[in-house]
Amino acid sequence: MEQILQAIRYNNGKFPRNELQHIIEQKEEAIPYLLQIMNDLKDDYEKVLDRPTRIDFIYAYFLLAQFQVKELFPIMIDVLSKPSEICENIFDDAITEGIGRILASVYNGEIDLLLGLIENTKANQYARGQALNALVVLVLNDHLSRDFVMDYFKQLMNGKLAETNYYINAEIVCCCEDLYPEEVLPDIQRLYEDQVVESTIIRLDSIEKTLQKTKEDVLRKNYQKHNFQLITSAIEELQDWACFRQDFHEMLTNSYSKVERSAASGDLKSNPAVKVEKIGRNDPCTCGSGQKYKKCCGR
Numbered sequence: 001m002e003q004i005l006q007a008i009r010y011n012n013g014k015f016p017r018n019e020l021q022h023i024i025e026q027k028e029e030a031i032p033y034l035l036q037i038m039n040d041l042k043d044d045y046e047k048v049l050d051r052p053t054r055i056d057f058i059y060a061y062f063l064l065a066q067f068q069v070k071e072l073f074p075i076m077i078d079v080l081s082k083p084s085e086i087c088e089n090i091f092d093d094a095i096t097e098g099i100g101r102i103l104a105s106v107y108n109g110e111i112d113l114l115l116g117l118i119e120n121t122k123a124n125q126y127a128r129g130q131a132l133n134a135l136v137v138l139v140l141n142d143h144l145s146r147d148f149v150m151d152y153f154k155q156l157m158n159g160k161l162a163e164t165n166y167y168i169n170a171e172i173v174c175c176c177e178d179l180y181p182e183e184v185l186p187d188i189q190r191l192y193e194d195q196v197v198e199s200t201i202i203r204l205d206s207i208e209k210t211l212q213k214t215k216e217d218v219l220r221k222n223y224q225k226h227n228f229q230l231i232t233s234a235i236e237e238l239q240d241w242a243c244f245r246q247d248f249h250e251m252l253t254n255s256y257s258k259v260e261r262s263a264a265s266g267d268l269k270s271n272p273a274v275k276v277e278k279i280g281r282n283d284p285c286t287c288g289s290g291q292k293y294k295k296c297c298g299r
Contacts, residue, residue: 001023001026001029001030001033002033004019004022004023005023005033005037005056007019008020008055008056008059009054009055009056010051010053010054010055010056011053011054011055011243011244012053013243013244013245013246014244015238015239015241015244016059017235017239020059020063020234020235020238021235023059023063024063024066024234024235027063027067030063031064031067031069034060034063034064034069035060035064035069035071035072035075037056037057037060038057038060038061038064038072038075038076038079039075041057041079041090042075042078042079045079045082045086045089045090049089049090055243058094058238059234059238061076061102062098062102062231062234062237062238063234064106065101065102065105065106065230065231065234066105066231066232066233066234068105068106068230069106070106070107070108071106071108072102072106073103073106073107073108073110073113074108074110074113076099076102076103076106077103077113077114077116077117080099080117080123080124080127080130080131081116081117081120081123081127082123082124083122083123083124084122084123084124084125087123087124087126087127088124091127095124095126095127095130096126096129096130097241098227098231098237099127099130099133099134100129100130100131100132100133100134100136100137101133101134101137101227101228101229101230101231102231103130103131103134103137104134104137104138104141104143104230105230105231107134107138107143111144114131114134114135115152117131118131118132118156119156119160119161119162121161121162121163121165125165125167125168128168128171129167129168129171132168132171132172132175133171133175135149135152135175136149136175136178136179136222136228137228137229137230139179140178140179140219140222140223140228141223141228141229141230146179146219149179150176150179150183150184153172153175153176153184154183154184154187156172157169157172157184157187157188157190157191158187164196166196166197166198167198167201169191169196169197169198170197170198170199170201170202171201173188173191173197173202173207174201174202176188176207177202177206177207177210178218178222178228179219179222180210180211180215180218180219181207181210181211182211182215185207185211188204188207189204192204
């Protein structure tokens with residue numbers, strides 16, 4: 001098992017399907033190793049992230065989510081609760097790639113840990129948004145009651161949060177819409193009247209359109225959507241990621257070569273991570289709608 005995990009520690013541009021399948025087949029043996037990777041990340045993230053291509057921890061939390069290993073829940077909460085910049089360094093764009101579903105898949109009943117992350121003003125706002133999304137996933141999969149979560153959302157919109165964060169407010173509105181926002185419509189309208197919602201993520205007319213449907217229809221259709229389901233296959237979740245495309249790997253390799261040449265010639269004092277432009281879920285949608293990608297074509 002150690003040899004397999006060593007072989008997939010870094011991303012070389014090829015998706016390690018066979019290795020991941022072997023881990024899945026030997027899951028009882030693999031679980032302690034996967035948990036150790038995550039504990040190491042929690043305790044000393046800089047030591048784990050020894051190269052920009054380090055990726056085994058992503059495999060680890062997707063696999064543990066597939067196995068529904070509850071021990072991962074407090075570890076993930078701890079990692080996601082790290083100061084915003086550290087969290088960004090750890091996850092980069094992966095912070096919006098299924099983290100809410102990961103949390104829901106390994107949820108151990110400690111609701112205060114999840115709510116604590118949501119209300120943690122020092123935590124990364126995207127991590128907090130994913131914690132909000134986890135509540136929706138837990139409701140749609142019958143692990144939490146809708147009444148409890150909607151009441152919590154109402155509290156958040158009425159002063160429970162210690163700060164005014166336009167992005168978090170938008171995420172709360174999105175989550176209310178996902179669970180059918182009938183009882184919190186006045187609260188949502190007030191947020192828009194006070195202009196404290198990032199309206200490029202979700203507009204008020206989207207809420208009004210949702211309320212023209214029945215609650216049963218909205219909840220049924222959302223339950224069927226992939227982004228509200230628990231993790232059942234790490235391979236299916238990861239195999240189409242852009243970082244496993246050959247052209248992506250070649251571009252990354254060329255970029256690293258340029259950085260290394262510059263460093264060797266003394267042009268750079270450090271070796272910065274190479275940023276690759278792509279459409280993020282929180283970027284404006286390319287269709288021109290004015291909304292964020294995740295609430296438009298990325299749904």
